[in-house]
Amino acid sequence: MSAQIIDGKAFSASVRDKVATHVARLKDEHGLTPGLAVVLVGEDPASQVYVRNKGKQTIAVGMHSIEHKLAADTSEADLLALIDQLNQDPAIHGILVQLPLPDHLNEDLVINAIDPAKDVDGFHISNVGLLGTGQKPMVPCTPLGCLMMLRDHHGSLSGLDAVVIGRSNIVGKPMAQLLLGDSCTVTIAHSRTKDLADVVRRADIVVAAVGRAQMVPGDWIKPGATVIDVGINRISAPDKGEGKTRLVGDVDFASASAVAGAITPVPGGVGPMTIACLLANTVTACCRAHGLAEPEGLTA
Ligand code: GUN
DSSP states (O other), X not given: OOSEEOXXXXXXXXXXXXXXXXXXXXXXXXXXXOEEEEEEESOOHHHHHHHHHHHHHHXXXXXXXXXXXXXXXXXXXXXXXXHHHHXXXXXXXXXEEOXXXXXXXXXXXXXXXXXXXXXXXXXSHHHHHHXXXXXXXXXXXXXXHHHHHHHHHHSOOTTOEEEEEOOOTTTHHHHHHHHHHTTOEEEEEOTTOTTHHHHHHTOSEEEEOSOOTTOBOGXXXXXXXXXXXXXXXXXXXXXXXXXXEEEEOSBOHHHHTTTOSEEOOSSSSSHHHHHHHHHHHHHHHHHHHTTOOOOTTSOO
């Protein structure tokens, strides 16, 4: 293996340290405590784990954390009323509605009911527009985490060829916008892209966010390229015993790490950065709400 491993666990710990330092300063100098509200509708087990982790990490950096757990059959009107109440609450600077929502709730309607200034997921249509026009958005957490790791590794990204594989609203599209903002030449590839292997081979930076286990092999990677693997896929692992599974990314780590200059592992790469960036966004939202300087290095 030749690639440098980009350690997302260590990097996310350094982001959380910066957040905690800034939270302490906001308390000491301004009497402010950033507050994050997480809303979970229903009992999806994976969502329950995410929400618990978010709550723990929010408290660990010294912020105010509240959770609203609503029944799976909560009406849209009741959910919108809760969002309105959180929008008005001066102790809450960030609101996150855990996705996916149950089928009877309109996700776009619910997300767009959040005050854009408190939309720490960066999913509100206003924040999407601000990001697309190079203004000051709340930036979606996973692409923000990828950008932080890329900037840390490369210093400047200016002029580099970047390929983003995947065109989701949550990762692919905002990732491409962020890379463009840092003056990369950006290609967005997806399931209909012709000659995907050749497109990827031209890239100095590859961000894989398609949700297909190990679909990017090492021989698609330009020697020395930086590979950011956003995928988290569970596959069967008979070598570990009957019925056992393991987590893998969208990139075939074994072959790609022999060619790449740097690569994020799965698990332990992009994954831990998402919650760290959620905390960073909550501090940013609190600073903006009070007209204070934003924390260095925690925004795009
Ligand atoms: N579900 C899985 N990941 C996320 C996320 O980043 N934000 C929200 N709101 N829901 C999610």
